Amino acid sequence: MTNNQEREEKRIFESLLEYLKETRGFDFTGYKRSTLKRRVTRRMQSHNIDNFGDYLDYLEVNPEEFEPLFNTILINVTAFFRDTEAWDYLHHQLLPQLLQQKDRQEQIRVWSAGCSSGEEAYSIAMLLVEIMGLEQFRQGVKIYATDVDEEALSQARWARYDSKALENLSEEWRQRYFEQVGNQYVFRSDIRRAVIFGRNDLVQDAPISRLDLLICRNTLMYFNAETQKRILARFNFALKDNGALFLGKAEMLLTNSNLFRPLNLQHRLFTKVPKPKLSDRLLIFAQAGDEESSERLSERVRLREAAFNTSPIAQIIIDVNGYLVLANMSARSMFDIKRQDLGKLFRDLEISYRPLELRSIIDDVYRDRTSIIINDVVREQSDNTQYLDVQITPLKENGNDDQLLGVSVSFHDITSYNQLHSKYKASAQELETANEELQSSNEELETTNEELQSTNEELETTNEELQSTNEELETMNEELESTNEELRTMNDELRLRTDEVNQMNAFLNSILESFQTGVIIVNREFHIIRWNVYSEEFWGLRSDEVQDKSLLSLDIGLPVDQLREPIRNCFHGEGNHQTIRVDAINRRGQSIQCQITFHGLKGIEEQLHGAIILVEEVNQGDG
Known part of the structure; x- marks a missing residue:
């Protein structure tokens, strides 16, 4: 196949995914393309269709094809207590720890995402009943089980399973949690009331929040890396700070260590990395006219004045008419400003032109409505030289450029910084010779480092490919299990038909x-x-x-x-x-x-x- 043909095939396949999204609301654009193509091709082969364009036309004409296509894509392979060792760890280690941290009156919230036909949701329900007791479970547990496959959700709500589905359960647990009806076993209705089934698309729909435990096993592996990151970010939001995430054995979370950290990597149990909360509060003060409100306002004014006066940065305030309105203690000490100077025209004071000409700069600030910073202003004194950064900032009423109140002039003393900078330059000069001598060695080390970096990148690429291959093998294993189950069922039916034919032949011969x-x-x-x-x-x-x-x-x-x-x-x-x-x-x-x-x-x-x-x-x- 040429490059043009490959590009065209890829374009048509993406059109097919967009069609499924627009007509049926299933967004598969975040799924791995290799897995999707393999499953769609399986449906195409059943109709003797050999390209995606013809199959798109077939879907438009035959809407009944959507259901078998979705059943093929959304493989529902699950079981009670699948990966027994992981569930044992959950039973005896993690769940008792989670429950110990909670108040007895506080509700336990669990989400089984990608629940398929409900086995995992009912598995966690049985564990919680075993740990908490039936009465406390009924009063304090909510289990949310979601999937995008409505047919699987319908089966989960019925909670009917054959004996093969209960192979991982002991006879004692079968009798305790299931009622036999004919050839099927029905999960107990009083416990089933705590499990709520509903449709949820992990890519598009909002997550369930305030969770103590989130179960999502062997579901993420069907999505590409970008979609996995989006889903995991939602999982991080959904969990409480001490909540746990329970993944399948094919999912590692190696690329999302900033969201989760492992509790038990072997059994794929993780907890969230909490984010610091940013709380910005806006204080709205309404003058009520009463004495208590006036006192609170007066107190806050005094606090602001005290904060302004004690600031270590020298600062003066000039109003829009050119008068010096305020000068804090640092400014009065630095520039010998007297209290009687407050209220005078700024242009008449020495500070307006020394250590730098401020009047023209203030005019520029008024004109441009923006701050100006003058760096490294030199102020000569009798015993030393002082270096200042001067910032002139317009003061606006409620942030409105049309309502200027004046300007604030701040003088940042950077003398110590300049002295350190001079020492740094001297040290840098001394080090320059040593750097030249080391340059040759650095170049050799850089060459070696580049070679090592190249080798490391190749190893990382190989590791990513192996991880991707492992996920695809897990997916293919799921598919083979599903196909195996279908073949066993067909063999049983064929054996029955053969026995019937043999019996009929014997009857006719007789x-x-x-x-x-x-x-x-x-x-x-x-x-x-x-x-x-x-x-x-x-x-x-x-x-x-x-x-x-x-x-x-x-x-x-x-x-x-x-x-x-x-x-x-x-x-x-x-x-x-x-x-x-x-x-x-x-x-x-x-x-x-x-x-x-x-x-x-x-x-x-x-x-x-x-x-x-x-x-x-x-x-x-x-x-």
């Missing part, structure tokens, strides 16, 4: 051998189907010698040519039950006279499939 006359049965081509013992006595030929041979071709003492016309009359339904007499010679060479009776051989729907010929020797003197 009837034929009971006749005291020769019996010959032929089909519409005059080929012999049956030849009883008395026919062997008359003509000397065994049954196996004449089987499937034409009666008219036999060289025996019976004048077979005289039988042609009566037999044909039987085929056409004419002269049924007619009788003739002919002269013949038996196997001993004796001349005998035979009375021959012809009957039509009827099959299904009363159609004539041959003739029954009864041959009886009569005495020569009989009329």
